[in-house]
Amino acid sequence: MTSTMSRIDRIRPRLSEANVDALLITELHNRRYASGFSGSNGWLVIPADDARAPILATDFRYLEQAAQESPEFEVVQMKGEMQKWWDELARPLGRIRLGFESADLTVSAHKRLRDVNAKIPASQRPALVQTANIVESIRAVKDDAELALLRRAAQLTDDAFAHATSAVEAGWTESRVSWEIEQYARGHGAEAMAFESIVAAGPWGARPHARPRDEAIEMGEPIVIDMGARFSGYCADMTRTIVLGEHDEQFPRIYDIVLAAHETAAQMIEPGMSGKDADQLARQVITDAGYGEQFGHGLGHGVGLQIHETPHLGVTSKDTLEPGMVITIEPGIYLSDWGGVRIEDMGLLDEQGFHSFTGTPKLRMLA
Ligand code: ZN
Numbered sequence: 001m002t003s004t005m006s007r008i009d010r011i012r013p014r015l016s017e018a019n020v021d022a023l024l025i026t027e028l029h030n031r032r033y034a035s036g037f038s039g040s041n042g043w044l045v046i047p048a049d050d051a052r053a054p055i056l057a058t059d060f061r062y063l064e065q066a067a068q069e070s071p072e073f074e075v076v077q078m079k080g081e082m083q084k085w086w087d088e089l090a091r092p093l094g095r096i097r098l099g100f101e102s103a104d105l106t107v108s109a110h111k112r113l114r115d116v117n118a119k120i121p122a123s124q125r126p127a128l129v130q131t132a133n134i135v136e137s138i139r140a141v142k143d144d145a146e147l148a149l150l151r152r153a154a155q156l157t158d159d160a161f162a163h164a165t166s167a168v169e170a171g172w173t174e175s176r177v178s179w180e181i182e183q184y185a186r187g188h189g190a191e192a193m194a195f196e197s198i199v200a201a202g203p204w205g206a207r208p209h210a211r212p213r214d215e216a217i218e219m220g221e222p223i224v225i226d227m228g229a230r231f232s233g234y235c236a237d238m239t240r241t242i243v244l245g246e247h248d249e250q251f252p253r254i255y256d257i258v259l260a261a262h263e264t265a266a267q268m269i270e271p272g273m274s275g276k277d278a279d280q281l282a283r284q285v286i287t288d289a290g291y292g293e294q295f296g297h298g299l300g301h302g303v304g305l306q307i308h309e310t311p312h313l314g315v316t317s318k319d320t321l322e323p324g325m326v327i328t329i330e331p332g333i334y335l336s337d338w339g340g341v342r343i344e345d346m347g348l349l350d351e352q353g354f355h356s357f358t359g360t361p362k363l364r365m366l367a
């Protein structure tokens with residue numbers, strides 16, 4: 001309760017900066033973040049003026065849940081035609097500048113909204129104003145309640161990985177490993193996986209987003225396992241690369257470069273840095289080793305209610321890292337005839353640097 005109120009208090013000053021009097025929140029995760037409401041349908045109106053109560057509009061299926069989950073919101077019902085309930089919702093707002101989330105509303109939803117709004121007399125209706133990234137940028141910096149849930153999701157991820165990798169043998173299919181992970185995570189409190197696990201052996205692992213196949217895993221091939229549990233809405237994200245039995249000669253060489261890139265970034269990354277410079281920390285190590293071209297994705301991303309959130313850490317990033325962000329560090333090298341190595345931790349960035357939530361040990365070579 002207190003946490004959603006303080007979230008609204010963080011949103012309000014940003015509205016004046018965006019030159020709107022209130023924000024219409026339609027995006028699912030932003031809605032849950034700002035209100036605590038976990039139903040699948042609903043819009044919020046957050047007035048910049050803290051004397052005015054925020055509004056949660058939803059349909060009759062969710063009225064009770066909305067009142068329970070979002071006690072500081074005025075709950076109104078979306079009933080019947082949109083024209084009717086929009087009129088009831090919007091007219092009392094009066095002639096204000098009402099921001100909408102341009103990244104969420106589809107072109108047709110926006111047209112519909114504009115049309116119903118235009119039926120309200122001009123002197124009594126809000127002006128619809130395009131906004132971008134207001135709640136997303138606030139969500140990038142996590143509060144204590146969120147950090148606790150993210151740690152829990154990471155812990156479940158560690159446990160599911162330990163369970164599946166202690167059971168796996170040569171001859172298992174990638175899909176079976178993926179299912180073993182999911183079964184364990186869900187059996188121990190995860191509401192779902194944050195995304196479909198990647199279990200990619202041998203050359204298949206050269207595709208960073210490979211889907212698990214019904215192919216048997218063989219001894220000696222690198223296996224990329226990228227997975228994360230979701231707990232109470234919050235996602236975890238981790239990658240480890242393992243080998244069953246004896247690895248080939250190439251593996252320790254590639255693995256050590258990726259590990260060095262990972263550790264360099266984890267040790268050097270700090271608030272105030274750009275997402276581009278953070279990426280460069282790891283990219284330089286891989287480039288110096290001669291594999292720059294084989295690290296074809298960004299260093300990492302924010303994680304929270306969504307698996308990929310602000311900030312982006314990569315060569316094209318315009319984001320600046322701030323204390324309180326939860327990010328991944330996940331360099332990789334991918335060789336098409338051989339396979340891939342990726343090592344990914346998720347953790348908190350604060351004034352002291354990066355603190356991993358991921359507890360799963362990393363393979364160490366004896367070379
Ligand atoms: Zn991942």
Ligand code: ZN
Nearest residue numbers: 237328330344
């Ligand atoms: Zn990731």
